[in-house]
Amino acid sequence: MTDAKLIDGTVFSGKLRETIASRVAEMKGKHRITPGLAVVLVGEDPASQVYVRTKGKRTVETGMNSFEHKLPADTPEDSLLLLIDSLNKDPAVHGILVQLPVPKHIDTQKVIEAIDPAKDVDGFHPVNVGRLAAGMDALVPCTPLGSLLLLKDNLGKLGGLDAVVIGRSNIVGKPMAQLLIRESCTVTIAHSQTRDLPSVVRRADIVIAAVGRPEMIKGDWIKPGATVIDVGINRIDLPDGKTRLVGDVDFASAVKVAGAITPVPGGVGPMTIACLLRNTLVACARQHNLPEVEF
Numbered sequence: 001m002t003d004a005k006l007i008d009g010t011v012f013s014g015k016l017r018e019t020i021a022s023r024v025a026e027m028k029g030k031h032r033i034t035p036g037l038a039v040v041l042v043g044e045d046p047a048s049q050v051y052v053r054t055k056g057k058r059t060v061e062t063g064m065n066s067f068e069h070k071l072p073a074d075t076p077e078d079s080l081l082l083l084i085d086s087l088n089k090d091p092a093v094h095g096i097l098v099q100l101p102v103p104k105h106i107d108t109q110k111v112i113e114a115i116d117p118a119k120d121v122d123g124f125h126p127v128n129v130g131r132l133a134a135g136m137d138a139l140v141p142c143t144p145l146g147s148l149l150l151l152k153d154n155l156g157k158l159g160g161l162d163a164v165v166i167g168r169s170n171i172v173g174k175p176m177a178q179l180l181i182r183e184s185c186t187v188t189i190a191h192s193q194t195r196d197l198p199s200v201v202r203r204a205d206i207v208i209a210a211v212g213r214p215e216m217i218k219g220d221w222i223k224p225g226a227t228v229i230d231v232g233i234n235r236i237d238l239p240d241g242k243t244r245l246v247g248d249v250d251f252a253s254a255v256k257v258a259g260a261i262t263p264v265p266g267g268v269g270p271m272t273i274a275c276l277l278r279n280t281l282v283a284c285a286r287q288h289n290l291p292e293v294e295f
């Protein structure tokens, strides 16, 4: 059997960002509005610093305004909530994102709920969670949205396909399942207590791996020809003292069986930031009662 097709998230996200840039130019030219994204980072987590820097760079590259707020790790929760309140009221800011994880003394859910749902470009606010579940217009979490765009680009219509989502987090697993239901897939959500996970996965035409356990899903769990979307980003230590980034899927064995598969890095990861820019543009259009931007 030939190896699976590689789903290139770097190329796809680059094209998506080009489309967003042209829509931003149109919005600036026709309506004199520049979409603005505020990103808040609390603390000095090295990975978060890289993500926030990349978000700022990509925001500016697409022609939007970027507002970065870097706060020390010991920032009191109240000060963060006050900043969010001022960003909610700022008409130049159409999207607000607080980089996760936040330090332990801050209540993540309180922070998420402080963001105006109309500006919640992460799609984590209960209003957006509920709107997505009810099949209404919502701001949709970026990683699941990016995964869906890759799936549709590869498979076209998804209706009737069996999808298994492994992982039930609020950020990926649950919204991913909602998006797949919206596409008329038959969806199973598997998790740590699922019995006989390999045979559950073996039924699926679409496998979404979002467990956060390096290389857990093996090639012999995959139905031949299935499409595998690996959301995991795990840094593992190698015997030579170096580190390597791997997904939740054992890529070497899965690539022999799947029909198409996302690599790690270069699969879903780059789609997350492209979808953040997409959500900022959508939020901006909605706040100004402009026609919906379709992607």
Ligand SMILES: Nc1nc2c(c(=O)[nH]1)N[C@@H](CN(C=O)c1ccc(C(=O)N[C@@H](CCC(=O)O)C(=O)O)cc1)CN2
Residues within 6 Å of the ligand: 051, 097, 098, 099, 100, 101, 122, 142, 143, 233, 245, 264, 265, 266, 267, 268, 269, 270, 271, 272, 273
């Ligand atoms: N408020 C949020 N916090 C976090 C989110 C989020 O969507 N909203 N997601 C992650 C981090 N993240 C964006 O914030 C993110 C993760 C990974 C990538 C990415 O492009 N990964 C690359 C590899 C990068 C590397 O070499 O380390 C890839 O997979 O190819 C982008 C964004 C947690 N926090």
Ligand SMILES: [Mg+2]
Residues within 6 Å of the ligand: 102, 103, 104, 105, 106, 107, 108
């Ligand atoms: Mg906490």
